[in-house]
Amino acid sequence: MKVAILQFPGSNCDWDAEHAVKDVLGINAARIWHKSSLPSETEAIIVPGGFSFGDYLRCGAIARFSPIMKDVKSFAEKGGQILGICNGFQILCEAGLLPGALIRNDCLEFRCVNQKVKVVDSNDRFNPAKLGSELVIPIAHGEGNYRLKSAELDKLESNNQVLLRYDDNPNGSINDIAGIRNEQGNVYGMMPHPERAVESYHPSTDGISILKSFLEPVLNPSSVELSAS
């Protein structure tokens, strides 16, 4: 097994993520239950979208206490590749693996639309030259309004940790932020769903390049440079 897709009670994009990685990209992937430990052969982790623990308390606030999160944290510390999508992004923020928090959309409603996003020149793996400057990726969330203290925001921006920005901001996120990475460049988080933009019948197939960029170290271990910031 190469890509571990975490499954919490209430996860609901776990199947979609597995389908995109396994069936579309042809990379070995499996869903791993939150009470298990991370398989030793894990080379990358996707924390999928959904409503882990029913979004009780705050989105992602309970999932961060799940047994598997201990392994996820040490995997991250060792430089392992982790991508949090939607609720997965919220979980990684709650777990302290990514900075900031995601609060209620400023329109106070859930939004499911095909969203235009701009790719930011973040590092060797994630930049407009590789991914294209503008992508269409679905969003589907009620709490996607990214917030960060201004000092930390300055740091995030100056480190080029922003990956994606919304065109026509749907949720009030600060600086139109739709996706970020950690300083080291091994933990990604984004509200848009790249796994929903991989098939010919999807609104675009732009998600493929995002997933490939994330999985680059697994696909092509020799060419990886951690943190190019």
Next chain:
Amino acid sequence: MTENIVRPLPLNPDPLLNVEITTELVAQHGLLPEEYETILKILGRVPNLTELGIFSVMWSEHCAYKNTRKLLRLFPTEKKDKDAIGQVLVKAGEENAGVIDVGEGWGVAFKIESHNHPSAIEPFEGAATGVGGIVRDIFTMGARPVLLTNSLRFGSLESAQVKRLFRGVVSGISHYGNCLGIPNMGGDVYFDDCYEGNPLVNALCAGILKHEEIQRGAATGVGNPVYYVGPGTGRDGLGGASFASRELTEESAADRPAVQKGDPFMEKLLLEACLEMMAIPGLVVGIQDMGAAGLTCSTCETASRGNSGIEIDLDLVPQRETGMNSYEIMLSESQERMLVIVQKGREREIEEVFEKWDLHAAHVGEVKNGDRMVVKHKGVVVADLPAKSLTDEAPIYDQPASEPAHVTAARDWRVDSIPELSPDSVESSLLKLLAHPTIASKRWVWQQYDHMVMSGCTVEPGSDAGVVHLSIAGIDKRLAISNDCNNRFCYLDPYKGAQIAFAECMRNLACSGAKALAVTDNLNFANPNKPEAYFMLKECVKGLADACTFFDVPVVGGNVSLYNEHGEGAIDPTPVISMVGLIEKAERVTRSFVEQSGQSIILLGGLPNELGGSYFLQTKYGKKEGTCPEVDFSEEKKIQDFLIHSIDSGLVEAAHDLAEGGLLVAVSEMLFEKPNLGIDLSVDSLGNSNRLDALLFGESQGRVLISVSDDKLDELLVLAGEKSLPAIVLGSINESGRLKFSLSGNEILDSNVAQLHRIWSDAIPRKMNQN
């Protein structure tokens, strides 16, 4: 009758329940004196209060279809053509939902159900639990739910109260369905004064399963353990089924405890745990959702279907409140619970699955010999009833029917009573129609629904039918879904109105490239004890049954919601029709939007020529009147067959059904995805009505607009000629951004498409943002 049956039951452990069963108590339980007499005969003794409660919910309209059972027998429940795709695997009424074959060993379970009364009182929870209930019906069958839709009806959006209901219902559906992770493909929403105070909330779910995975809701195998799974039972939703079988009154707000509170997270866990459990070969004997009438309904229905007895002990039922008595536990409608009968000796297997998902799996009883449903509480038998008496012996009524005066008047209506439309009023009439919330864009609604989860969304809401790819089943097939019912036609002519709902639904599927397989219907009507209301119900059912028979599209399940009245008014008859269709090949998926120039718009079916019941009469003159448009099923079939054939042959770029608002509205809608496009429509004559309003805004049936590439136009017209199908080329798509219309060479409309689009797309958000 044995002596054992007539012996009185011991006293209930809760003294409050040991009361004399008086006439008043019987009436409070919604049972008629003659119904109570029947109960006495069945039991051979006086029931105790718990038993009376059990009878009242099982014999309510909601569970027993007392007033409709006879009528529902008119529906065909299987296909006549035994070679066609879509054979019925589980028929209407047999189980929690019907199942049809979709080929290659796969089946689709689907059903629609109403949650009207709860939503009127508590819109958010009422609508949310409506979604929860129908989803349970589907996964109870062993199916993985793959799509949701809703049919919603509200009063006028001018009213603050209606806005509150609309917002509450949509967010309740959004909250529950999104959390479950089942794509919600939208559905339909109508706004009409008749729904003021009594909104309709009908929720549909469809799921996919292998034939051999179909589960049954039967308790069989004496000694097999009966399990209660899901969260604990509380006092919420007490007697919801009997509540749903009454008219709404001012006092209905006091019924709020009868509205259940949903927890979609619990339902998601239950869904996954149940599917995991059902995947274990041979473990599950029977499974039944605890929906309406909760534990009562699930125990007596499983026993009745299994021709068995069943015994449960309420002390073993997980409870989230203290001090609940047998009446409360049996009648509670707490959500997200199931009853499961498993093979004796395999108890650990079910328990392990539910432990994994942190849910209760409580062994509460077992399957018994005989036919009794026996309930124990604190060591005492608190109910002992023949299970079949509850499910099969409910009274059936044939009510008197009489035609309401307005139906007679509608038949005799003359179009001359409406002044001719002057050409300079065409644009303002079009603008009014596009701004009517029934016609306006519903994006405000469906962008709150996650319609893309499960990665299958192929045609998003807003087109004639939603289309979902069944990638989750690993098969290259697509399900198309459409809901329809124009209440105005059903009000003016119930028989034809129901047929129009059916034909339009099927036509919508054909426009998406899908062939209709089967129907689920939700019959929303007023109080059947009123002869005029019963007439409308009866005629709608007849019309619908005749349509199903003609097109060989059977009914595989559905729901009846009666007593939809509030204060002085009743709702218009609203038989909501939902159909599932199948699209085998990717290239056949067709949307209703034109994407580029170099195409022509063709009208199939001839120029519209009827004005009766139209939205034009409503928006221009405030009138709900007129003769319902003609229904000609042979012509309808010819058009739909032609449409599917030409889509199959790759001749059609886009297809859109002519419906509410008529021709100009339909053409506008086709342009709305790319408002930079335009078209010069031109027609030589007014058609056989000789009226401009009927031509441009009439809602004649059996009309479809298609868009065809200019290089395929001749081929299409020749094909139409061969089938002697009226096909009129209205004009070709250009990039002018103008919608023009000329009659016999005289231009009478020149509108800016972007402006029309703005009016259409802003209408609902603008109203919802006004306070």
